[in-house]
Amino acid sequence: MDNKDPVWPIQVAIFQALSNDQQLSADVTGVFDHVPDSTAFPYVTTGEVTTTPSGAHDRFGARSTITLHGWSTYNGKKEISEIANHLLRILDHKPLQVDGFHAVYVHHEQTVTMTERGNDIRHVAVRFAIETELIPN
Template sequence: MRTALFELQKALFQRLSNDAALSSKVGNRIYDAVPENTPFPYLSIGEPTMRVFDTKSSFGENIVLSIHCWSAYQGKKEAFEILNLILESLSGPPLQIGGGFKLQDFRREQMNVIIDIDGKTKHGILELRFYINN
């Protein structure tokens, strides 16, 4: 029994990094750990939560993972555009999860845009659910 958490993160990073439309908006600024003084806009792959998704014949994981976008645009428009680009990128062919894992299902859980504590930065949060078998 193993976890697909890192393999899922790698697959998401690869998909988002190789999307031309998303890259035209955020460049190559897609992070696990965001460097200090990173210019806006950018993305960060957030915190996963895993629950057991076992069957009689396989081990599996039900993983909820957040993708965050950060924008300094005056309104929320840029954050909404970035969230749409992420959804479009992930709506293509199914993610290929490495390490012998198989993606069974993928869906959106929730999405919102908030104004960060500084009162200026727009913070988009997209929660995704992945069912992955070992």
């Protein structure tokens, strides 16, 4: 039985889902794993991922969480709230095509808004839980 780690396939699937969404793309300059230095605000980054085994006797499964981050210099929380709403619309309780895995569910777990670096950058962290099962060869 393969014990394939779903972390990278999940990140790729989420990146594709976000990057292919026209409404989100109209409101942010991009979706990034690593943000180039000259990138203008607002944008979305993929963040922290955790994975815990949760399979059955006959298959490998995992419960993963991924935190997505929205960044803005808008004076107030309106823009980061709109980014969070896009992320929820695109991912929460929606099917996700994860290469090599069946995504059993994608659920929103938590949203946190913050003010960063001298009160000039607004930040929202949106965490999702994703249950996956390895697709047998």
